[in-house]
Amino acid sequence: MAMTSAxxxxxxxxxxxxxxLHSPWRWLALGWADFRRNPLPGLVxxxxxxxxxxxxxxxxxxxxxxxAGAFSGFLxxxxxxxxxxxxxxxxxxAGRRAxxxxxxxxWRSGDGRLVRFGLLLGLAGTGWVLxxxxxxxxxxxxxxxxxxxxxxxxxxxxxxxxxxxWLLLxxxxxxPVxxxxxxxxxxxxxxxxxxxxxxxxxxxxxxxxPVPMVLWAVMIALLIGLGMVTALLGLVVxxxxxxxxxxxxxCDLTRRPASGHVTQSAPA
Amino acid sequence: MENTIFGYTEGQIAQFGLTFGxxxxxxxxxxxxxxxxxxAKAGKFGTFILFLVLSLGMLGFIAKNVIQWILGI
Numbered sequence: 001m002a003m004t005s006a007x008x009x010x011x012x013x014x015x016x017x018x019x020x021l022h023s024p025w026r027w028l029a030l031g032w033a034d035f036r037r038n039p040l041p042g043l044v045x046x047x048x049x050x051x052x053x054x055x056x057x058x059x060x061x062x063x064x065x066x067x068a069g070a071f072s073g074f075l076x077x078x079x080x081x082x083x084x085x086x087x088x089x090x091x092x093x094a095g096r097r098a099x100x101x102x103x104x105x106x107w108r109s110g111d112g113r114l115v116r117f118g119l120l121l122g123l124a125g126t127g128w129v130l131x132x133x134x135x136x137x138x139x140x141x142x143x144x145x146x147x148x149x150x151x152x153x154x155x156x157x158x159x160x161x162x163x164x165x166w167l168l169l170x171x172x173x174x175x176p177v178x179x180x181x182x183x184x185x186x187x188x189x190x191x192x193x194x195x196x197x198x199x200x201x202x203x204x205x206x207x208x209x210p211v212p213m214v215l216w217a218v219m220i221a222l223l224i225g226l227g228m229v230t231a232l233l234g235l236v237v238x239x240x241x242x243x244x245x246x247x248x249x250x251c252d253l254t255r256r257p258a259s260g261h262v263t264q265s266a267p268a
Numbered sequence: 269m270e271n272t273i274f275g276y277t278e279g280q281i282a283q284f285g286l287t288f289g290x291x292x293x294x295x296x297x298x299x300x301x302x303x304x305x306x307x308a309k310a311g312k313f314g315t316f317i318l319f320l321v322l323s324l325g326m327l328g329f330i331a332k333n334v335i336q337w338i339l340g341i
Contacts, residue, residue, distance in 0.1 A: 175317045
C-alpha cells in the first residue's frame with residue numbers, strides 16, 4: 001500500500017522540460033500540486049511566516065524605517081526560511097511524503113552554507129534599506145516617519161519622480177539578489193556544492209533564460225504583494241506554493257530529474 | 269444633459285482610451301527594450317536586468333494607480 005502511494009506520488013511529478021515563457025506557469029501549477037498533496041508542512045511554514053509578519057507590524061507599525069527594514073529583511077531572507085519546503089518537494093519527486101519531523105531534521109542539521117547565504121541576503125537587505133532611506137530623505141520635501149507619510153508623500157505623490165526612481169532603484173538592486181538565489185538556495189539544499197558554485201550556477205541559469213526568469217520574478221512579486229494586501233493572511237498559502245514552485249524551477253533550470261537524487265556536484 | 273456616443277460619455281471614452289492606450293504603450297516599451305537589448309548586445313544577463321527593472325517599475329506604476337483609484341484620489 002505504501003509502495004502504491006509512493007509510486008503514485010512519484011509518477012505525478014513530471015521530469016524537467018526546456019525552459020520557456022510557459023515555464024513559470026508550469027512551476028506554479030506543480031507547486032500548487034505539491035502543496036495540495038502534502039499541505040501540512042507548507043501551512044505550518046506559511047502560518048509561521050505570516051505570524052512573524054504580524055509580530056513585526058504590531059511591534060513597529062508606527063515607525064516607518066524600522067518597519068521597512070524589518071519587512072525588507074524578512075522578504076529577502078524568506079527563501080532561506082522556506083528551504084524545508086524544497087525538501088518536501090524533493091521527497092515528493094522521489095515518491096515519499098516528508099513530514100514535519102523530517103523538515104525539522106533539516107533545520108537541526110545547521111548547514112553552514114545556508115546560514116552564510118542567509119547572512120549575505122540579510123546584508124543585501126540592509127544595503128537596500130540604507131540606500132532607500134538615503135534616497136527618500138534627500139529627495140522628499142516632507143519628513144517620512146510613519147507608514148502613512150510614505151504612502152502620502154512618496155507612493156501617492158502627484159508628480160512623477162521620487163516613487164518611480166525608488167522603484168527602479170529597488171528593481172536594479174533586486175535583480176542580482178534574485179539571480180543569485182533563484183537556483184542557488186534549492187541547490188544548497190539538494191547538493192553539497194559550495195555557496196560560490198551554487199551562486200555561479202544560479203547566474204548562469206538566469207542568463208540562459210532572461211525573459212522567462214523576469215516573468216517568474218514578476219509573478220513572485222505579484223503573489224507576495226497579493227499576500228500582503230490580504231493582511232498577510234494570503235501568505236499562509238502563497239508562501240508554500242511559491243516555495244514548492246521554486247523547487248520545480250530549480251529542477252527545470254538545472255535539468256535535474258524531479259525523481260532523481262543528486263548528492264555531490266552541480267550540473268555543468 | 270451630457271452628450272453621449274453609443275451610450276458612453278466623453279469622460280468614459282477617454283478613460284477607456286487611456287487604459288488601453290497605456291497598456292499598448294507598455295507593450296510597445298517592452299518591444300523597444302527588447303530591441304535595445306539585442307542591438308546594444310547587452311548580453312543575456314543585461315537583457316534580464318533591463319526587463320526586470322522595466323517590469324517591476326511598471327508593476328509599481330500600476331499599483332500606484334490602483335491605490336489612487338481605491339482611495340478615490
